[in-house]
Amino acid sequence: MTAVALPVELRAAPTVLRRPEHTIEIVSDAGEGAQKCGQIFGAVSAKMGNGVWTVEIIPAEIQPPPRMAEGASGNRIRFGTGPITNGGDETNLIIAFNEQVLLGRHRLGALASDAIILLENSWATNSNPDIRTAWDKALAELSAQSYRIIEVPMEQQCLTIDENPRKGKNMFALGLLAYIYDRSLERIEEQIAYAFRKKSEEVYQRNVALLRLGLEWAAANLDFRIEVPTHPPTEALVVMNGNEALGMGALASGMELCAMYPITPATSVSHYLAEVFSKFGGILHQAEDEIAAVGVAIGASYSGKVAFTITSGPGFALKTEFIGLAVITEIPLVVIDVQRGGPSTGLPTKVEQSDLLAALFAEPGDAPRVVIAPATIEECFHAVITARQIAETFRTVVIILSDANLSTGVQPFPRPQLKKEWLAPELDLAPVKQGQRPYEWDPRTGTSTRSIPGQPGGMFTVTGLSHDEGSKVAYGAGVHQRATTMRSRKLAVLQQTLLRPAINGDQDGDLLVVGWGSTKGAIEEAVERARAEGIRASSVHLTFLSPLQPGLKEIFSRFRKVMTVEINYSDQPGDPFVTEENRRRGQLAMLLRAQTLCDVDCWTRVPGEPLRPGLIHKAIRDAVLTLTGARP
């Protein structure tokens, strides 16, 4: 597909740069629509047959003061001819709506040294002398780099169509990108129509006019185009972000009640469900607080189909007591934690993998539960279906750990072939078998059959007090020992059904990188790069964190060194006061050391952004060089 035909006289003869992949950013002040521009570009690129990974650039506030370096809002899209599994390293081309947000990205080290910059230049002639001065200073700083800076009169152009260019620049920018990367206008217009489906025809028409204006300006003024070859997908694909995939997974699981309280970056799951859930016989309940949200989900689960709640770190902390209740009462429950930076309010819009230990252990008393972590957008979809099945089968709590990277990351994946057996079965209110007790634990497996209200003969009172098979409050220690054993046994049984994790790379070697969650794509790309240099590195990625998948100790024994890569905090060896004895390690590293007695090292960072494959690659190289005696 090609862009709109332009009059021949407008066409200079642009240089066409052919690239296997490119990473672009669109950044603006919050509220100027850069995110919408980026989302549409990402979706269209995926539909045209590029591999795509999109990352949102989000300030913590809805409308921070304009023109602030730290207020940059927008999207980062990495797309290529082959599959793209992560956000990659540095940005090759950036469109900035003002020089300050651009400066912010520059200072964060987001831009490649030869990045192409398309910069709105109306600020240079702004009536406010302070703004003109700021522009001059910024341009001086940026010009000292080896970037290629192209000034674009975005505002001046947009004013020819729209008297409020602040609202229209994003579509103009989309037009620039459509020209540069030869994106299908037809598909873009489809996406614009969908994005503005709740607005008037006039709004749609104005946006399309701005899009075409940008495209025409680019055709007349730019001396280059960039070709990232597409290949039409060979199978049916869908493209969505991780939170949409979680929501759709919930629909495919047949769950009928989600109770939540708004919290970034989890909330957009509920935005999606709020639109469609009732058609599916579901209820999205926005509760009065995080505690009520999990309580409502537990009440619903107790009385019927497994229900779920969605939250992020601070909300997860508040839900802790109720999760313990679900564990001891063996009420199935699915908890989705879309992790962000912590502790406390932390980094509300930024990625981190710091809730692992909380998911595993945050509870008074012994409260075993299942913890799984999807690594891709596709796995977000399937994780919810799996979680519901495990929760029901084992009468247990299943926690899904997603994160801010997956939540807003957009990636195409094979269209799921839906199955009826994924759906929660209809409620069976048949009378309970005579004599069956509420917790008729199979002494070998700890599993039991639950009865739900409406079933004659099954009446009993669930209690958060320690209890026996009959749900009778336990006053003796023996009962508590037995009941605790039975709840724990279920995890051992589940563990026996899991597969050993697959090894990416050779089956043995110098270094094994172990990861979990959203870092999979970046880790595997880094391992590929290291292997291309002759480094004997491999990786495994864990989907189950509780119980851990089998075979880890044996797999670890085949490598000279095992190192986790995680987006959470660990002390750096050699830091002041830090010794081998007191070093605080990454969360998965702690778990693996305890479970395998292997000397698992870690390389972890909390940069508030996805780990770049280039940095992981360097960490792998350093680790192996240290191991082989050469200094890194």
Add this chain to the structure above:
Amino acid sequence: MTHCAMLPLLGDDEREFALGDYEGTVARWCPGCGDHSVLTAVEKLLVAEQLKPEQTVFVSGIGCSSRFPHYLKTYGFHGLHGRALPVATGVKLHRPDLEVFVVMGDGDCCSIGAAHWIHAIRYNIHMVAMLLDNSIYGLTKKQTSPTTPQGFKTNTQPFGSFLPPLNPLTTTLGTTNVSFVAQTAEWVPAHLYATLRAAYRHQGFSFVRILQRCPMYTQGIYEEAVRNPGMIELLVHDDGVVAPELDKIYRNRATHDPSDLDSARRLAEDSTHIRLGLFYRNETRARYDLLRKAPKVTSSERIALLNEELDHYAV
């Protein structure tokens, strides 16, 4: 009712429930505890209304009164301190066919769970919520609760409770979308029963505050009112709590139309009398459970709908 001697089991609709069908394990409350009276009144209500035990759920929090569900042979949920209402909300949203009763103490409802209390009133989901208010934390041994009288000595405020007690009636009546508020007392069984019956029959969220004495710690606070019916004013109305057997004992009566919210608030605020009766009832209030009623969707319909959803995201 038709009985057939040939059938060992009665058909679903032919079962007749007696007191024994609702009785759970023997109550372990202290002798003289007001909870016993409430349990008796509730059992009487279950028999009178012939509620199916398997269709009935009692949800409670934590505290002496929250042992309530264990002493009944219905489904029960003895959960967390302060969190009975969210659980009940979940049950009723997912299973509107069930009859839901909530049992809370004053610490449960008015202190640790106060946020849920306010919002449950506003949701106005069809259920009966009972506040078993003995003005003290009993199970943890005599700490000040939000409804402890000012100056009353407890283990946490040994020189007397500092603040005037929270008034659960004005709090409830001041909340948007309130639909049923009544007050009764455990030592007036006829009134207690009549109030619970009215609460059960109300279509919406019925809030009943039950004044209680804790025989261990707050026996004295209503002692005078128990001995002297003149301290009590019954709110009477044809649409209110009707208990004619009390006519001769409680002569202090005020006619109050339960549809009059302003009057209800004035009566709840005024502390010259202990008032028992129906303060407010309004069945035209928005009901969240009805607004959120979900359609039944078959597996095939779900899959077809989800495929349509996926079409929106198709490459």
